[in-house]
Amino acid sequence: VGIIYGVTKILSENNVNVLDISQTIMQDMFTMIMMVEFDGSKVAVQDIEKKLTAVADEMGLSIYVQREEIFSSMHRI
Numbered sequence: 001v002g003i004i005y006g007v008t009k010i011l012s013e014n015n016v017n018v019l020d021i022s023q024t025i026m027q028d029m030f031t032m033i034m035m036v037e038f039d040g041s042k043v044a045v046q047d048i049e050k051k052l053t054a055v056a057d058e059m060g061l062s063i064y065v066q067r068e069e070i071f072s073s074m075h076r077i
Contacts, residue, residue: 003030006055007063011036014043014051035068 004021011018020035038045049065056063 003032003059003061006059007032007034007052010048010051010055014048015041016043016048 008018017037017040018034019037022033024031038048041048045065045067052063052065055061
C-alpha cells in the first residue's frame with residue numbers, strides 16, 4: 001500500500017513528470033516501470049535517485065533508476 005504514492009510524491013515535489021506507468025505481478029513480486037521526464041526539473045537525476053532510495057529503504061523495496069537510452073538498448077529485440 002502506498003508504493004505509487006511514495007514514488008510519485010518525490011517526483012512531483014521535484015517537478016519530474018510521469019509519462020507512463022506499467023505495473024504487474026511477476027512471480028509473486030510487484031513490479032512497476034515508470035517513464036519520467038526531467039525537462040521541468042532543476043534537480044539532477046542522481047539527487048532524485050538518492051531520494052527514491054530513501055523511500056525504498058523505508059518501505060522495504062528496491063528502486064532502480066536507469067536512463068532511457070540504456071533501458072531501450074537492453075530491451076530491444
